[in-house]
Amino acid sequence: MTTTLTFGPPVTSPGRAAFTALAARELRRFVLNPVFLFAVAITVYAQWVGPDAGTTEIDTINPYPAIFLGGFGMMAAYWLTRSMRVSEPVVGVTPITRPARTAALCLVALVPFACGCLTLLRFVQLIPVSSPLYGPFGPSARVAVLVGQIVIPALGGPLLGVALGRWVRFPGAAFVLFLVLYGWVSLVTILTMWHPGSAPVMVLRLFAPFAFFTDTLDSGAVTAWRGSPWFFIGWQLALCAIAVLVALLRGAESRVRTRIIRTLAITAAAAVVLLMLAVTGGFTHAVAA
Amino acid sequence: MVTASISLRDVGRTFGATRALAGVDLDLKPGVTGLLGPNGAGKTTLLRLLATALPPSQGQVRVLGLDPEVPAERTGIRRQLGYQPQEVGFPRGFTAFAFVDYIALLKEWSQPAARHAEVRRVLDLVGLSDLGSKRIRAMSGGQRRRVSLAQALLGSPPVLILDEPTTGVDPEQRVTLRTVLAELARTSIVVLSTHQTEDVAALCERVIVLDRGRVRYDGPVTDLTGQAAGRVWLADEPDPAAKVSWRTGTGRYRNIGTRVRDDVEHAEPSLEDAYLLLGGGSPEPETAEEVAS
Numbered sequence: 132m133t134t135t136l137t138f139g140p141p142v143t144s145p146g147r148a149a150f151t152a153l154a155a156r157e158l159r160r161f162v163l164n165p166v167f168l169f170a171v172a173i174t175v176y177a178q179w180v181g182p183d184a185g186t187t188e189i190d191t192i193n194p195y196p197a198i199f200l201g202g203f204g205m206m207a208a209y210w211l212t213r214s215m216r217v218s219e220p221v222v223g224v225t226p227i228t229r230p231a232r233t234a235a236l237c238l239v240a241l242v243p244f245a246c247g248c249l250t251l252l253r254f255v256q257l258i259p260v261s262s263p264l265y266g267p268f269g270p271s272a273r274v275a276v277l278v279g280q281i282v283i284p285a286l287g288g289p290l291l292g293v294a295l296g297r298w299v300r301f302p303g304a305a306f307v308l309f310l311v312l313y314g315w316v317s318l319v320t321i322l323t324m325w326h327p328g329s330a331p332v333m334v335l336r337l338f339a340p341f342a343f344f345t346d347t348l349d350s351g352a353v354t355a356w357r358g359s360p361w362f363f364i365g366w367q368l369a370l371c372a373i374a375v376l377v378a379l380l381r382g383a384e385s386r387v388r389t390r391i392i393r394t395l396a397i398t399a400a401a402a403v404v405l406l407m408l409a410v411t412g413g414f415t416h417a418v419a420a
Numbered sequence: 421m422v423t424a425s426i427s428l429r430d431v432g433r434t435f436g437a438t439r440a441l442a443g444v445d446l447d448l449k450p451g452v453t454g455l456l457g458p459n460g461a462g463k464t465t466l467l468r469l470l471a472t473a474l475p476p477s478q479g480q481v482r483v484l485g486l487d488p489e490v491p492a493e494r495t496g497i498r499r500q501l502g503y504q505p506q507e508v509g510f511p512r513g514f515t516a517f518a519f520v521d522y523i524a525l526l527k528e529w530s531q532p533a534a535r536h537a538e539v540r541r542v543l544d545l546v547g548l549s550d551l552g553s554k555r556i557r558a559m560s561g562g563q564r565r566r567v568s569l570a571q572a573l574l575g576s577p578p579v580l581i582l583d584e585p586t587t588g589v590d591p592e593q594r595v596t597l598r599t600v601l602a603e604l605a606r607t608s609i610v611v612l613s614t615h616q617t618e619d620v621a622a623l624c625e626r627v628i629v630l631d632r633g634r635v636r637y638d639g640p641v642t643d644l645t646g647q648a649a650g651r652v653w654l655a656d657e658p659d660p661a662a663k664v665s666w667r668t669g670t671g672r673y674r675n676i677g678t679r680v681r682d683d684v685e686h687a688e689p690s691l692e693d694a695y696l697l698l699g700g701g702s703p704e705p706e707t708a709e710e711v712a713s
Contacts (some may be wrong), residue, residue: 152530156522217509218519221571224471225526226498228491232526384491 154235161239170203201288202412207303208289240289247285266353275360327417334403357410358373405416431479440465454620455613457630464698471503505585510556517552523571524637584614617692650680
């Protein structure tokens with residue numbers, strides 16, 4: 132063993148280069164997370180291997196990316212965020228602030244987002260947008276439905292995991308939230324099946340990070356539910372932004388904190404407006420194809 | 421030439437109703453300064469203040485001329501700081517190399533080649549060069565302690581704050597550590613808290629004794645040791661006149677008294693004798709912060 136010491140300024144580069152290097156590291160840690168790898172494997176199976184040529188209903192396969200890339204991605208991001216908490220006495224006195232570390236963690240959501248985009252392409256290949264399985268929606272609304280069901284949850288789930296990891300200490304919080312969201316979406320979907328024309332039920336259905344827009348009857352007829360898929364995407368993106376801002380708030384100081392709170396208030400207001408537009412837009416009643 | 425320095429003026433820190441530090445005035449220059457004191461004396465609180473992990477409740481702290489309460493200046497301090505906390509956890513699945521490398525990233529070593537070379541260097545300094553690929557969770561307590569020390573040594577920082585760095589470390593490694601710190605202290609301010617008085621005696625030019633949040637002694641180690649001259653003696657039985665006495669390995673009793681004695685067999689005083697004479701080592705209730713940690 133040698134005890135050679137070197138003195139002088141270290142080869143450090145403050146600012147963007149350090150942040151980029153940290154973000155790349157977090158990205159690698161996320162990609163190698165067993166929960167995320169499992170999520171990707173299941174999604175691949177569900178979209179590439181599993182579906183047969185005779186698929187008669189889009190809703191049988193399109194929730195998988197939301198469940199696995201979004202839900203499991205949330206759990207993986209939560210674990211990633213919490214993983215360094217035990218080392219906070221050391222990590223907390225480094226030059227990279229906690230909000231900057233949080234921002235680096237938020238960037239890992241780009242991976243499941245990219246996976247969601249690929250899954251969307253595969254889905255469209257499997258069931259072309261022109262297919263009657265989409266019901267009475269126009270081509271543009273059909274794309275919006277798929278983006279809102281496949282791509283945005285894959286982005287939002289991990290962001291929610293980061294926010295949760297920054298604020299909640301309970302180790303199983305992400306799993307509990309996953310069950311709550313799954314339960315909520317299932318409940319409001321069943322309610323909508325019973326009362327497809329009900330306005331309050333529609334509000335409950337859209338007051339979620341994921342929503343179904345169609346119902347396929349045993350006869351094969353497809354009913355399109357109320358609400359605007361495009362504004363629903365806006366609502367989902369606003370929820371994503373809120374998750375990022377809430378995560379960044381932890382550890383933010385002085386002017387940065389003030390700015391985040393102000394932006395959070397504006398985003399929350401925008402989210403409410405977008406939800407209202409999603410509720411009031413689109414079909415004003417359930418439409419059978 | 422500007423000399424790196426740390427200054428504290430009337431610094432105090434409270435945790436609820438518990439006063440951990442009160443009226444601390446210190447100036448620290450390059451060199452090794454030892455921090456002694458019983459449990460709950462405020463050592464960890466003082467080190468956390470210096471490491472920018474905790475703001476003071478009162479008074480003024482300046483590290484390298486920068487104010488840690490101003491966010492931008494705090495970042496400036498952290499760029500020049502190495503800190504080994506008393507206790508640090510390690511994330512699951514990390515090897516020693518991966519952990520130190522991650523901390524190096526957070527210390528803005530963004531160039532992989534330079535960063536990896538630096539990580540290898542500090543792991544070598546603490547004697548872990550062969551264990552870099554070993555998972556930290558599988559390491560012994562002493563090895564984990566050295567991993568946490570390695571990350572503090574990254575970049576040979578101008579300010580190095582070490583909270584009980586030698587706890588659980590074997591004697592050979594402690595000697596190596598002393599060599600490393602002595603070398604670093606030529607240009608850096610090294611402050612270490614420890615219960616091992618022999619480490620302070622072997623390494624530090626200056627010692628600060630804290631008791632109940634106040635500075636009880638601040639000066640050269642030799643001066644503190646000198647205060648015990650004539651007050652340490654050996655006897656076959658515990659001496660009732662002694663403040664402290666214990667049976668040594670030779671079967672004789674080492675006595676330490678407050679008065680200089682002429683009628684006894686004197687022993688060479690150690691820093692530990694002087695520290696005990698000063699009143700250190702008397703157990704006090706731990707501060708709220710230390711209980712929490």
